[in-house]
Amino acid sequence: MSRISDNQTGAEKNSFRKEWKFSEIIAEPGVRERWEKVRKYFFLRESTYDMSNRCNIRCEGCYYYEGDKQFAAENKNPDDWRKLMQAEKARGITYIVLAGAEPSLVPDLCRICFEEFPLGSIATNGLKAIPRDINFKIHISVWGNDDTSARVRSAKNMLVRQVENYSGDPRAVFVYTFTRNNIDQVHDVAGILAEYDCKLTFNVFSAPLGYRGALRHTTQSLGGTRKAMIDLLRAYPENVLFSHYNAVAHTHRKGLHDLYACSYPRRNASTTIGLGRSFRQYRTDLNWDRNVACCVPDTDCDDCRHYAAGSAVVTARMFRHAGDPEAFKAWLDYVDTYLAVWVMGYQKGANLSDYMVAPPGNEIF
Amino acid sequence: MSMKTNIEGIIRHVARVMIDELKLEDITPEAFDPDIDLVDEIGIDSMDLATVALVLRDHYAIRIDEDDYPKLTNVRLIAEYIDQKLSEKTVAAAN
Numbered sequence: 001m002s003r004i005s006d007n008q009t010g011a012e013k014n015s016f017r018k019e020w021k022f023s024e025i026i027a028e029p030g031v032r033e034r035w036e037k038v039r040k041y042f043f044l045r046e047s048t049y050d051m052s053n054r055c056n057i058r059c060e061g062c063y064y065y066e067g068d069k070q071f072a073a074e075n076k077n078p079d080d081w082r083k084l085m086q087a088e089k090a091r092g093i094t095y096i097v098l099a100g101a102e103p104s105l106v107p108d109l110c111r112i113c114f115e116e117f118p119l120g121s122i123a124t125n126g127l128k129a130i131p132r133d134i135n136f137k138i139h140i141s142v143w144g145n146d147d148t149s150a151r152v153r154s155a156k157n158m159l160v161r162q163v164e165n166y167s168g169d170p171r172a173v174f175v176y177t178f179t180r181n182n183i184d185q186v187h188d189v190a191g192i193l194a195e196y197d198c199k200l201t202f203n204v205f206s207a208p209l210g211y212r213g214a215l216r217h218t219t220q221s222l223g224g225t226r227k228a229m230i231d232l233l234r235a236y237p238e239n240v241l242f243s244h245y246n247a248v249a250h251t252h253r254k255g256l257h258d259l260y261a262c263s264y265p266r267r268n269a270s271t272t273i274g275l276g277r278s279f280r281q282y283r284t285d286l287n288w289d290r291n292v293a294c295c296v297p298d299t300d301c302d303d304c305r306h307y308a309a310g311s312a313v314v315t316a317r318m319f320r321h322a323g324d325p326e327a328f329k330a331w332l333d334y335v336d337t338y339l340a341v342w343v344m345g346y347q348k349g350a351n352l353s354d355y356m357v358a359p360p361g362n363e364i365f
Numbered sequence: 366m367s368m369k370t371n372i373e374g375i376i377r378h379v380a381r382v383m384i385d386e387l388k389l390e391d392i393t394p395e396a397f398d399p400d401i402d403l404v405d406e407i408g409i410d411s412m413d414l415a416t417v418a419l420v421l422r423d424h425y426a427i428r429i430d431e432d433d434y435p436k437l438t439n440v441r442l443i444a445e446y447i448d449q450k451l452s453e454k455t456v457a458a459a460n
Binding site: 021022023039042043045092263270272273274275277278315316317318319320322 | 404410419420422
């Protein structure tokens with residue numbers, strides 16, 4: 001296992017060759033407590049649901065308006081949604097993600113889902129407030145400063161409106177998506193969000209299939225993104241929900257599938273256990289297709305660095321991180337972050353690792 | 366020790382680890398049906414299985430491949446997997 005501190009060069013990497021027992025790894029003070037804290041949530045089994053085929057803005061590179069799912073007819077029948085939620089519960093789903101195209105446009109359907117599931121989250125652009133009684137985590141997408149949002153999302157004063165709707169809301173996590181062109185803007189955005197005491201986490205633009213636009217990352221922009229992530233983690237520790245290992249995993253030159261072998265059905269033929277068995281991605285007509293089922297359908301898998309994908313894919317690879325203390329601490333930080341971002345009431349602890357640790361079997365960059 | 370006895374001992378130990386790590390209630394290792402499907406009938410998921418695998422890896426000092434998880438669908442299959450790994454280790458040590 002190799003690791004590198006913020007101030008080290010690649011040549012100064014340390015290597016750890018001892019074969020560790022898991023019991024030795026979790027014997028370290030702080031590690032066992034974090035392990036016991038996160039393992040309580042191993043019962044989470046997710047599926048995702050497109051709530052409508054409408055959105056109040058149109059963003060360049062939006063995953064929803066790629067592929068066939070955008071043409072699914074909306075099912076607006078509350079009874080059908082309630083029956084679906086009950087059936088999902090019956091087959092073992094314990095966590096739901098309401099996404100596509102814009103769930104805030106159908107609050108009554110979101111409420112039905114919440115009434116059936118205590119745990120879940122909603123992905124929204126944040127321009128229309130979701131009623132407070134729907135007590136899911138709310139992920140508000142930010143794609144740069146307001147000039148950039150006006151250009152790539154055709155929405156004016158976006159951050160101001162998002163903050164107005166969600167400042168002081170314990171459900172809210174702002175999700176800043178780094179593209180090739182908005183890396184430097186994150187500092188101003190994070191400053192504003194910190195001023196309003198908002199929580200912030202990071203996503204990395206992952207090109208939809210066939211996307212040829214200017215938002216796609218390069219090796220250079222991934223490096224710049226990683227630096228910005230770490231800088232902000234230091235600058236706003238109370239606001240930024242992230243870790244060094246999150247930064248490594250999501251800005252590596254290899255995508256998540258190459259690094260961790262994606263476990264969503266689209267890339268995983270096994271139906272025996274895990275996500276390959278339980279995960280479904282329902283379109284707004286309440287149908288699903290195993291062949292395209294993943295957390296962000298129609299993403300180019302080779303370019304996938306989505307925060308949502310990593311939350312499942314990196315977490316699922318616990319075993320391969322459990323052969324080395326530094327790797328396991330990094331994995332615990334990742335899972336602690338993921339739970340704080342996705343689960344209402346979960347409080348993130350201080351990161352256990354201040355190092356950049358390489359994904360098992362890979363280099364750091 | 367006969368091969369059957371060895372497997373039975375591993376089965377009981379695997380069952381004990383399952384019960385302890387996954388906090389299964391109202392069951393003892395002796396009463397644990399080794400052929401019951403862990404996923405379908407007990408509701409074990411991949412993270413549960415990974416947790417159990419880590420404890421078993423420590424105890425038996427064997428390598429457990431993540432890719433083998435889908436094969437390990439009941440306690441008997443896990444015990445046979447361990448037994449095979451132990452045999453391979455013995456052979457490797459003898460050579």
